[in-house]
Amino acid sequence: MLVLLSVNYHHLCTKLSYYDLVFVESCGFKIALCQLLVTADKERNIAHARKAIEEAAEKGAQLVLLPEIWNIPYSNDYFPVYAEDIDAGAGASPSIAMLSELSERLKITIIGGSIPERSGDKLYNTCCVFGADGKIKGKHRKIHLFDIDIPGRMTFKESMTFTAGESPTIVDTEVGRIGIGICYDIRFQELAAIYAARGAHLLCYPGAFNMTTGPLHWELLQRARAADCQLYVATCSPARVDNASYVAWGHSTVVGPFGEVIATTEHEEVIVIAEIDYSLIEQRRTYLPFQKQRRGDLYQLVDVQRLNTGKS
Numbered sequence: 001m002l003v004l005l006s007v008n009y010h011h012l013c014t015k016l017s018y019y020d021l022v023f024v025e026s027c028g029f030k031i032a033l034c035q036l037l038v039t040a041d042k043e044r045n046i047a048h049a050r051k052a053i054e055e056a057a058e059k060g061a062q063l064v065l066l067p068e069i070w071n072i073p074y075s076n077d078y079f080p081v082y083a084e085d086i087d088a089g090a091g092a093s094p095s096i097a098m099l100s101e102l103s104e105r106l107k108i109t110i111i112g113g114s115i116p117e118r119s120g121d122k123l124y125n126t127c128c129v130f131g132a133d134g135k136i137k138g139k140h141r142k143i144h145l146f147d148i149d150i151p152g153r154m155t156f157k158e159s160m161t162f163t164a165g166e167s168p169t170i171v172d173t174e175v176g177r178i179g180i181g182i183c184y185d186i187r188f189q190e191l192a193a194i195y196a197a198r199g200a201h202l203l204c205y206p207g208a209f210n211m212t213t214g215p216l217h218w219e220l221l222q223r224a225r226a227a228d229c230q231l232y233v234a235t236c237s238p239a240r241v242d243n244a245s246y247v248a249w250g251h252s253t254v255v256g257p258f259g260e261v262i263a264t265t266e267h268e269e270v271i272v273i274a275e276i277d278y279s280l281i282e283q284r285r286t287y288l289p290f291q292k293q294r295r296g297d298l299y300q301l302v303d304v305q306r307l308n309t310g311k312s
């Protein structure tokens with residue numbers, strides 16, 4: 001598989017201060033975005049993802065991000081047929097078993113894109129985060145379902161099959177504090193702002209924008225979330241399959257805390273590798289200290305989950 005390497009950034013690591021950012025010993029690491037070609041053959045897709053992750057780890061990636069719905073085509077017809085029961089153990093969920101085994105064996109963090117999850121009589125579009133010990137550290141169910149209708153261009157109704165998740169997901173990993181969203185979740189700036197307020201270094205969005213919204217909004221939204229929150233944003237899309245019922249835009253990307261694109265690609269299958277350095281977050285926030293200049297006397301973002309449970 002083709003591997004793209006981005007520009008390297010090397011900076012000294014210093015303590016991060018705003019937004020309760022947690023201090024991480026090692027600030028520099030490599031992230032890999034596996035922009036996978038997805039077919040109708042689930043077994044093949046799982047084996048293919050396995051090879052890509054192994055290749056990314058060989059290239060030095062400590063964090064690997066997979067696309068939204070990487071184990072079957074993105075389609076309401078497929079979701080119910082191929083959904084896996086994540087909580088029922090490895091036998092019931094071959095996709096999760098593969099990701100767990102690899103993260104433990106390769107000692108890397110994996111943001112497992114998303115797969116259709118069956119839980120009781122409900123289906124979710126779910127992303128699992130695996131620590132370097134192979135354990136699931138977090139599970140994000142897509143909060144905002146992709147229901148849009150742009151006549152003659154793009155109509156999709158995820159809510160025909162999926163149920164929306166009920167909670168934001170922020171995870172402490174070996175490679176920093178990571179906020180998770182899935183695709184359409186990126187359009188909701190409040191979610192990103194809550195993650196930033198809870199000390200996230202990086203926001204990861206497995207996503208599959210399309211040929212209508214992709215060219216206009218995909219990069220724009222990633223750069224906006226990164227610039228608004230002054231942190232890193234990474235996205236990973238499936239590669240484009242022109243004759244698929246849903247044609248993905250591709251263009252998996254990493255954006256830095258100044259809103260700058262650090263690494264990106266076109267629509268073919270590829271592994272994008274980029275260097276992430278969290279010390280840049282503090283540096284950018286020092287240069288441009290708008291986080292401290294907010295008019296909290298005029299407007300406030302309320303973290304409802306914290307308010308209701310007292311927990312982050």
Ligand SMILES: NC(=O)CC(=O)C(=O)O
Pocket residue numbers: 145146182183184185187208209210213214217
């Ligand atoms: N597929 C999605 O969830 C979102 C998308 O394509 C868009 O927001 O546009």
